[in-house]
Amino acid sequence: MSEPRRHERIADELRRAIADGRYPVGAALPSEAELAAAHDASRGTVRQAVAALLAEGLIGSRQGARRVVLSTTPSQSFTELRSFAQWARAGGRTAGGRVLASSWDVAHTDEAGLLQVRHKDPVLRVLRLRTLDSEPVLLERTVYAEWIGSAVEALPEDCESVTQRLYDDTGLVFAHGEHHLDAVAAGTADADHLRLRRGSPLLRVRRTTTTAEGRPVETSDDRYRPGSVVFTVRNSTQTNPLARTHA
Amino acid sequence: MSEPRRHERIADELRRAIADGRYPVGAALPSEAELAAAHDASRGTVRQAVAALLAEGLIGSRQGARRVVLSTTPSQSFTELRSFAQWARAGGRTAGGRVLASSWDVAHTDEAGLLQVRHKDPVLRVLRLRTLDSEPVLLERTVYAEWIGSAVEALPEDCESVTQRLYDDTGLVFAHGEHHLDAVAAGTADADHLRLRRGSPLLRVRRTTTTAEGRPVETSDDRYRPGSVVFTVRNSTQTNPLARTHA
DNA sequence: GCCCGCCACCTGTATGGACAAGCTCGATTC
DNA sequence: GAATCGAGCTTGTCCATACAGGTGGCGGGC
CATH class of the missing domain: 1.10.10.10 (Winged helix-like DNA-binding domain superfamily/Winged helix DNA-binding domain)
Incomplete structure (x- = not known):
């Protein structure tokens, strides 16, 4: 081989x-x-x-x-980063997931820009809770573009790896992503599902994922329960993937 | 030119x-x-x-x-990322800074590993508050290795750009960095200096910076006041600088 | 009208050669 | 002993070429 x-x-x-x-x-x-x-x-x-x-x-x-x-710790592939399930498996843990809510809606102004669709075009909103070894660690609020929404809707509620299923069903591959990281206080819904108090600190990752051709597929607001997950970036004068921007 | x-x-x-x-x-x-x-x-x-x-x-x-x-927003150079002052200037803002505390101490176990020095070797601890347009946005707890500590100690208390001064004084360049991002609740000191309530969410960036030869210079625990700063990473199947790791 | 196969185009991989620029370290010199 | 100089090694830049492999669109066949 x-x-x-x-x-x-x-x-x-x-x-x-x-x-x-x-x-x-x-x-x-x-x-x-x-x-x-x-x-x-x-x-x-x-x-x-x-x-x-x-x-x-x-x-x-x-x-x-x-x-x-400079460092001996290996980095992850994009696939491992994109797929919660694959990442968990690589770390020897078991990932779970459950859809809490799913409904069609119209695209908000900012979402329309991120997904490259027209304002008020239909989009699919999905609220998903992700667990690691049966403990809730991540609440995903994902917005899918219309052309992929129906395929997402057809997935089972407790689908482990959305990435994998979408690839098997439609051949779709997530190829690029843009991630914005900051911290926010847990709202009522966040606190409820992640089992912590309202106002607790959460790591928020807002990301937009596109296909290999650059077509936006989804945009998401992911909130991580602190203590369970850390994001790591390595950079240097030669290559710098990390940027700090004004809010 | x-x-x-x-x-x-x-x-x-x-x-x-x-x-x-x-x-x-x-x-x-x-x-x-x-x-x-x-x-x-x-x-x-x-x-x-x-x-x-x-x-x-x-x-x-x-x-x-x-x-x-895939994206039209330019990314920053490593220098802009490393230097709070240079980053602020590039964004048309004015950066300030003040040393709140500075003292020699012995390296803790984890710090010794990060700075590649022996356990209990002397290190310089500096607590620094950074402001953007006179508003406090960042509290830095930095640990410097002994060989650079004296140069850091000699800097003025309100030095704007530590990076720039260290380069001018000693020729030192920060060449590589490893950043770990997560969210934490503000402690008493954090809340006090950043002017928010204890328990408020903060974006924590733990980083270690090294020279071009790979020699560690400093390791730091930076806590950002939410709402003022966002970190951005772009990645793809081709290049993936971002990694998600277990805490 | 739809599907399929073909083909021009484009990127990925690999080679080999040449010169420029920067670092290391030992030898020489003061 | 300390500073300086230089030779050799190593990486950075650039060129020309060849072929493999994937994409996309055009056209022919059904």
Whole structure:
């Protein structure tokens, strides 16, 4: 089961070596020439491989100096991030979920902009509670665009992985996402479903997900019960995916 | 004042075109061949340019299809993210800051790990309040490693940009960062300095910053007053800088 | 009118070569 | 002993080329 793509093979090999501790934090990686010789590849292919680790924030790179290991904790794939169920499974936990409410409505002004539809176009609103090992940790208020809404509505109420089911049923893949993170106080509904007091701090993640072609699929307001989940971002002068914006 | 590096010139040109609305969300970018001809560059150089926009999450790319614009809002440089003062200035606001407390202490177990020093090695603890247009928005509890601590201690109490001063004084550059985001309730001190009630929700960002060589400089617990600041991350199946982890 | 297959176009992967720019470290010098 | 210089190594940039693999649209066949 060898990888077909050479640069991915090299990248995987390096990722494994870093995770295994063969290159601890602060250690220097082999030079491009050495890696090229070891894998019988050209320098360009090796550069493509290390560029992937660079984007993940695992290593740092400066002209003239060997690449340095910055972190040994692996990062997640987008799929794992997008799918609550897949993420839970990867961590050895069991995810649950239940639809609390679901109804068609018209798009609000801001939602219309996020979903790239006209104001007052029909949208499907779904309120979903997610559990981790039977404990409620996340309340999702998701708004789906009309063209995918009917497929979402057809899903069973206790569907574990919406992502997976939508892919199986319609071939839809979530390819891109934009996430806005801040903190809010729990409202009455939040407190009720997440089993905490009104006014308790919640981590709010407002996100919009689109297909590979850039077509918006859903926009969601996710509220995480504190203490159960932490979001992590690695960045550097070379690649910076994180931005701080005025509210 | 033309850019020396070709691929950066091309990337900047595309970024501007996207920001200006010449390529709205959903629009297709010119093909690599067209861009190469327009800029009199090779295809490899063009690919290097679009790879940058891909990492920023501005565009999406699939084999066989033209690249598509996903977002038109520009992302920030790492420097702007790291420096509260520079970020505020870029947004047309004025940043203030005041050191509330500063003292040498011994490293706690977890801090020793983050700063890559021995347990009970000396560290400098600084409590700093940051303001935006004279309003308190952020309380920083920063721990500096011994080797940089003395330089930090020498800074004036109301130093606007610590990042800038440290660079001017010692040539130190913050090159990499790891950020963990979650929500917590305001403690007594938090509530006092940020002028809100105890128990109010705060966005907590625990971060560790290192030099270009990977040497940890500081680790910090930053608490943002809600409503003033939002963190944004863009990601995709191609590049995913964001990770969700168990607390 | 609808479906399907073909084909031009476009991006992904990989190679090989050349030069520029920056870092490290040892040797030389003061 | 400390500062300086330089050679060699390493990464950054750029080019030209070749082929594989996926997309999308056009046109022919049913």
